[in-house]
Amino acid sequence: MALHPDRLLPIDPRARDIARRLYHSVAGLPLISPHGHTDPAWYATDAAFPDPATLLVKPDHYIFRLLYSQGVSLDGLGIPRRDGGPVETDSRTIWRLFAANFHLFRATPTRIWFEQSLEDLFGIEERLSTGNADRLYDAISEKLATPAFRPRALYERFNLEVISTTDSPLSDLAYHQALRDSGWKGRVLPAYRPDFVVDPDREGFTKNIVKFTALAGTAMNWQGYLEAHRTRRAYFKALGATSTDHGHPTARTANLAMNEAKSLFKTVISGEASPKERELFRAQMLTEMARMSLEDGLVMQLHPGSFRNHNPNLFRTRGPDMGADIPMATEYVQALKPLLDTMGNDPRLTLILFTLDETSFSRELAPLAGHYPCLRLGPPWWFFDSPEGMRRFRETVTETAGFANTVGFNDDTRAYLSIPARHDMARRIDCGFLAGLVAEHRLDEDEAHELAQDLAYNLAKRAYKL
The missing domain is CATH 1.10.2020.10 (uronate isomerase, domain 2, chain A)
Structure with missing residues (x-):
């Protein structure tokens, strides 16, 4: 039951022939894995x-x-x-x-x-x-x-050029430091995921803030809290980070006056904030993170729209990340406006938008990314990291946003051995999509070859500053 060499390529013979040529031109390119959840300890200890x-x-x-x-x-x-x-x-x-x-x-x-x-x-x-x-x-x-199946050997076998982990702002990044000290040539970079100290709905939020400001050596107030983020981001960047990641329930942003932000911070760390105030705090922090990205150059990723831990019994007995996160309808046009009014026209900011609401692709996300210099569209994520999800994405966003306002592919996985297969699936689907455009005489084949290289490699490398 060997895998078929033409799997996932178009059924139409002419398009399939074109897709084969495109795929073979990119199949061997190095893998850029700019967003994932593999454990940095694997690479640092290199244990079986x-x-x-x-x-x-x-x-x-x-x-x-x-x-x-x-x-x-x-x-x-x-x-x-x-x-x-x-x-x-x-x-x-x-x-x-x-x-x-x-x-x-x-x-x-x-x-x-x-x-x-x-x-x-x-x-x-x-x-x-x-x-x-x-x-x-x-x-x-x-x-x-x-030895051939140790993490570092597999990294090299996978032809990984760089992989980014996702790390808590409370992490000491000891494994990343150990990797740097080891002299190994593989590039395993941290990414700044501040949800534990940004989302008041997270368990232990106030205790996390206390640890966070103490770790950064800053005051337990609004200005000290923001300075703690700057300090920790600088530490992550010193160990190779090029991006931040934000897993918010919605895409809402805000731009509060200083006195309002100070008051809101006091309310949320008191544990007395209402649901509306907690959402406003998350919204304000997305704008603050964007401001910091203008300062330090870190690429910003937003992953909204998941109803986390939908199954309360499972959350109570097993904890988070147990497969009970469910997509929700997500609005972007009004939600992002406060941030975009402030920084949307500044090309120094890169904000990569993901969604679990496919209905927003052609209605909201493609028009937004097709206009604002700071916006890019992340690939189909989570439930839509699939053949049909990838096809729907290309079909719904390309006519409005083009290819250059997307960022190629990232595998977003904890399952280390699946990384090459996930990239291979994306390359096959993208080559099939491009082949259809060539077969319909909407694209010349030389252009399709350039785009296949971009989608498989160049766009991710450029967008994530890798």
Whole structure:
């Protein structure tokens, strides 16, 4: 069951021939991974990955959320409980449970990523099943124990040019410092994700602010709080960071007067803020972060529109990031106006917008990015990091925003082994889209080759200042 060389390419023979030529011109380009969630400790310690289930199943919410939807026990998958209660600890048993339910992933991108990882990395061309689960587990385990499957060796095998992690402002970035001190040539960069000290709805918010200002050595007031951000951003930048990332419920921004901002800060750290005041604080902080990006040059990413931890029982028993985050309708035109009124015409600012609301692409995001010099559109994210999601994105934004106002692809993953497969999927889909334009005589093939290079490599490298 080897993967078909023409997978994901157009069905029409003429377009497919063009897409093949385009794809082969970009398939071997280095990978730029400017936004993701891999653990910097992997690269710093370069320790062997423990086993197939711990590497491929347990950390991947794409996998366990779908299994959970079909009644598969999270205990059986070894997903930890907050109370420390018993869960399955035998990795082979977890792998068998995954194999018994692998049919649930038919026609999902998860299956494409998983099977390409097995074939390209482990030489496995069989579909996972109950019958071969133990044999494949043993084959993968044997290779994971070899030096060729250590994190740094895989980085080089993947042809990664640079990868960015996502890091709390409270992090000491010790692993990033250790990487720098090690002399290894791989580029693993931090990204500043300040949600823990920006979002009053986060658990322990006020305690986080106390730690944050103490870490930066600044006062526990509005001016000291902003200075703490500047101090921490400078520390991240010194260790290679080129971007910040903001996971807000909405895209709302604000531009309050100084006295209003001071008063609001006091209210939110008191723990007495209303939902309206908490949202206003987040909105103000997006504008403050944009101002700081004008100062220090860090690229700003906004990931709004997720109803986080929608399942309260799961959040209570398992914690966050358990696959229960659900997309919401998200408004951008009015929400971003205070920030854009202030800085939208300044090309020194780069604000990359993502969405989980596909209806906003042609209605709001493409027209905004097609006008304001500071705006760029991030690729399809999360639920839409899929073949059809990528096609819909290109079809709905290109006519209004063009290609240059997008930023190529980023894999946004915790699943390390899936990174090459995710980039490969994006390159195939983009080449298919470009081939259709050539076949319709809307684009010359030499232009399509230039655009294929941009979408696979150049745009991400340029947008993220890498």
